[in-house]
Amino acid sequence: MGYLELAIPENIKLVAVSKTKPVEEILKIYQQGQRDFGENKVQELVNKQPNLPQDIYWHFIGHLQTNKVRFIAPFVHLIHSIDSLKLLSEVNRQALKNNRNIDCLLQIYIASEESKFGLDQTEAEELLSSETYQSMSNIRICGVMGMATFTSDKSLIRKEFGNLKSIFNMLRETYFADSVYFNEISMGMSDDYTIAIEEGSTIVRIGSAIFGKRN
Numbered sequence: 001m002g003y004l005e006l007a008i009p010e011n012i013k014l015v016a017v018s019k020t021k022p023v024e025e026i027l028k029i030y031q032q033g034q035r036d037f038g039e040n041k042v043q044e045l046v047n048k049q050p051n052l053p054q055d056i057y058w059h060f061i062g063h064l065q066t067n068k069v070r071f072i073a074p075f076v077h078l079i080h081s082i083d084s085l086k087l088l089s090e091v092n093r094q095a096l097k098n099n100r101n102i103d104c105l106l107q108i109y110i111a112s113e114e115s116k117f118g119l120d121q122t123e124a125e126e127l128l129s130s131e132t133y134q135s136m137s138n139i140r141i142c143g144v145m146g147m148a149t150f151t152s153d154k155s156l157i158r159k160e161f162g163n164l165k166s167i168f169n170m171l172r173e174t175y176f177a178d179s180v181y182f183n184e185i186s187m188g189m190s191d192d193y194t195i196a197i198e199e200g201s202t203i204v205r206i207g208s209a210i211f212g213k214r215n
């Protein structure tokens with residue numbers, strides 16, 4: 001399936017997840033008009049970025065280690081995977097060094113399977129209430145990101161996306177009532193993006209439905 005056949009509504013941002021795919025294949029999708037691409041490994045992103053058009057918006061969607069933030073800080077467009085205050089502090093520090101702001105999403109843990117990454121609602125609230133966060137000058141929290149359980153149970157997936165939407169609403173009312181930036185819900189991948197859109201997604205991250213299966 002080509003990416004033009006995905007029929008994503010115009011008000012929803014499509015991030016083409018290009019992990020494991022070579023620059024030639026990314027360029028083909030770019031030439032069809034796509035500008036937002038997502039990668040989940042720092043080294044891979046840093047290798048590809050100089051060899052592709054400079055007007056690409058690079059989204060970082062994987063687990064990010066604190067000691068690797070500096071490699072992507074000069075150019076990254078949106079980090080979807082903030083899962084600790086320590087990581088966010090380092091993003092702020094590197095953003096300052098690069099004399100820019102970096103937009104971030106809080107990764108929220110919504111799946112019913114075991115995963116090491118993501119904040120629960122309480123942890124997200126602790127982060128947002130902390131003085132450390134409130135004193136950060138060069139990051140903007142633009143919303144939340146989440147991944148549903150890897151399952152064929154559509155009702156479970158729908159419930160988890162609905163849960164992410166309610167956490168988003170709660171955080172917005174409590175911590176971002178005056179903010180014009182806190183608008184994004186990054187949820188939905190190749191197998192579940194239609195459900196995610198029905199449940200209020202604003203950004204879908206789609207890899208294999210665009211580029212074909214990964215090895």
Ligand SMILES: *Cc1c(COP(=O)(O)O)cnc(C)c1O
Nearest residue numbers: 017040061189190205206207208
């Ligand atoms: C790989 C990946 C995707 C895309 O997955 P597909 O099933 O290929 O669409 C989306 N989000 C994250 C965080 C990923 O790691």
